[in-house]
Amino acid sequence: MELSKPLPGYLVQRYHGWKATSYAENRSWYRKLATEGQRPRAMVISCCDSRVHVTSIFGADQGEFFIHRNIANLVPPFEPDGDHHGTSATVEYAVTALKVVHLIVLGHSQCGGVAGCIDMCQGKAPQMEAKESFVGRWMDILKPKYDLVADIADPAEQAGQLEKQAVITSLENLMTFPFVADAVAAGTLSMHGLWTDIGQGGLECYESKSGEFVQV
Known part of the structure; x- marks a missing residue:
């Protein structure tokens, strides 16, 4: 072969x-x-989804963004002895070596990973419950947030709200990394949570004070 x-x-x-x-x-x-060498001003953590074109959305040139992509733009909590080292290593390099000044989490509409998480939480995806399912175990990061959207009757609205909770989850987990929290406290790093509507071209920004996403 x-x-x-x-x-x-x-x-x-x-x-x-x-x-x-x-x-x-x-x-x-x-x-x-x-x-x-590279001197990116920002790191963007986005979904792998081929429809999310990070550099096009912001009109970025080569060398401007340090980009990490994974299923559902999730960041695991800080676990030095855990198994989620790919994303964690990228965050560490961006903050401690490249000294980025902006850390952006970009979620999006019609996210397949989030849809899979909903199916898993509703008992509709037994294959994702299997121990050997990489996607299922990755979506375990978001699973606790399902309770916040479980009572939303409209499937599209429920998915959209959980997509935004994925962004919030990543922001919360990023702050469990000591070097991220220290940089934020020192004022050398700012965090940003975004959600984009693929079909409409919309972009919303999470405001932690109000707990809401507002149109950019």
Whole structure:
């Protein structure tokens, strides 16, 4: 069995198109990034969903955002001896090594991970309850928040509210990391919770004082 196969033709064509246009037009900028290293101002933790295009939403250039993506844009709590080290390691590097000044959690509408969490909480996804389900065990991070939306009758509204609770969960868990809490207390790091409506192009920001998401 082949471990790795040649790249599909359409991706090869797209690469050469990028190299001849975008790269060629910004060659000096790419070389500067390569020689001087990265200095991103912000870290964005977003969902893996292919419909969430972080750099396009904010019109960001290469080197501007340090981006981490996972299922449902979740951050686990600080657990030095736990098993969730991929996301935790990325947060640690962004805050302690890159010294980002903004830490953004970006949730979105129609999130498949959140939908799966709802199904799991309602007993409709036994496959996710299995110990060997990576997605199920990851969504255990959000599972406790289901009680906050359990009584919402409309499925779309329920999903939307739990998607926003996923953002809040990540913000809360980020503050359990000592180096994050210290940076926030020192005023060198600010936290931001966002939720975007894929179909409408809307963007809402979580305001901790009111406990609500408001349109940007």
